[in-house]
Amino acid sequence: MSLDAQRQGTSPKVGRPGDVLLALPVRLHGIQLGHVVDVVLDAESLRGVGFEIQCGDDERRFLPFAAARIAEDAIELGSALLLLEGSNLSFYRNRTRSLRSLRGRGVERLGRPLGTLHDVVLADDASVAALAVESPAGVEHVALDGSVTIADLGTASAA
Numbered sequence: 001m002s003l004d005a006q007r008q009g010t011s012p013k014v015g016r017p018g019d020v021l022l023a024l025p026v027r028l029h030g031i032q033l034g035h036v037v038d039v040v041l042d043a044e045s046l047r048g049v050g051f052e053i054q055c056g057d058d059e060r061r062f063l064p065f066a067a068a069r070i071a072e073d074a075i076e077l078g079s080a081l082l083l084l085e086g087s088n089l090s091f092y093r094n095r096t097r098s099l100r101s102l103r104g105r106g107v108e109r110l111g112r113p114l115g116t117l118h119d120v121v122l123a124d125d126a127s128v129a130a131l132a133v134e135s136p137a138g139v140e141h142v143a144l145d146g147s148v149t150i151a152d153l154g155t156a157s158a159a
Contacts, residue, residue: 015123016070017132018099026053026063027074033083034061036075039099040092041120041128046144048126049096051075053083061085062092065126106151107133107142114142117150
């Protein structure tokens with residue numbers, strides 16, 4: 001499958017790249033509430049935890065992955081009450097990593113440099129299906145397993 005097809009999120013088995021998720025608006029019953037500004041990942045396993053949303057009132061809120069329905073053209077909510085703010089947002093920020101903060105970090109397999117982290121591909125169950133690693137040869141998708149490390153994170157797993 002081509003990288004373009006994967007970027008468009010057309011393969012449910014492979015998942016959706018973070019870049020695709022970052023381009024999606026967040027809607028409630030067809031009304032746009034905001035847009036995704038970051039993908040929030042568990043600090044240890046890199047499993048998708050949720051999304052940081054820039055809302056129309058200029059506030060940033062957190063949307064748990066489990067509360068979101070990811071459609072082709074938007075992230076749909078069942079209720080605006082699912083968007084967390086204030087201390088709830090701080091709780092998640094202290095226990096997670098943002099995709100934006102991870103981009104550009106070195107990626108290695110068994111101590112051998114592969115390149116820098118460009119993106120992650122999230123499966124429908126929020127697990128990381130692959131890392132998109134950029135090197136002089138281009139962007140390559142690397143399976144996330146115990147042999148892969150990301151600078152300052154140590155061993156990552158597909159838990």
